[in-house]
Amino acid sequence: MPFVSLLIIAVLIVALIDIITRDESQVKHLPKLVWILLVVLLPMIGSILWFLIGREYGEGGVSLPRMPRRDARTQAPPAPQYAPPAADTRTTEQQIADLDREIEEWRLREEIAKRRHDEGDAS
CATH class of the missing domain: 1.20.5 (Single alpha-helices involved in coiled-coils or other helix-helix interfaces)
Structure with a gap:
């Protein structure tokens, strides 16, 4: 029984993260806020519905959101946006x-x- 509870919580968390990070244009049938409420109020049913009919899948099937990769050898790290405060001596x-x-x-x-x-x- 604890396994089922953990599974439901894991699916709920994955669905919420997917809904929140997904672009509005990739959400089908309902607004994002309604999907979030549906998944929170009905965790298992809402999550299953989200993955079946709520999200837009890429052309190649399931597409997971990914961080853009950068080649550390060719690109310098981004410059800091602010200068740290000078130390008061x-x-x-x-x-x-x-x-x-x-x-x-x-x-x-x-x-x-x-x-x-x-x-x-x-x-």
């Missing part, structure tokens, strides 16, 4: 001192702006 004390300076600078700028505003109202 300051000590914690230096970082705190820098933050204190930034806070003091902000406070002084606010004070100057307030005084300019007050002088503008007085004239």
Whole structure:
């Protein structure tokens, strides 16, 4: 009995992965979301129906989705999309001192702006 349960779970997972990764143009009769709900609510029946009538098979029979292959000798690895953040070499004390300076600078700028505003109202 545990074998049957494991088989049903395995078929359910394979069917869900196949539905999710399949292009919308390769799904027949129902939208992908309806197929997903059908397979989740009725695992064995939904999975069997999916593999029998729900998916579009290639010309040569069953076609499994495959990752594109690349020849490691002829192609360089893809360049990273972002640069990693530069390592901060300051000590914690230096970082705190820098933050204190930034806070003091902000406070002084606010004070100057307030005084300019007050002088503008007085004239």
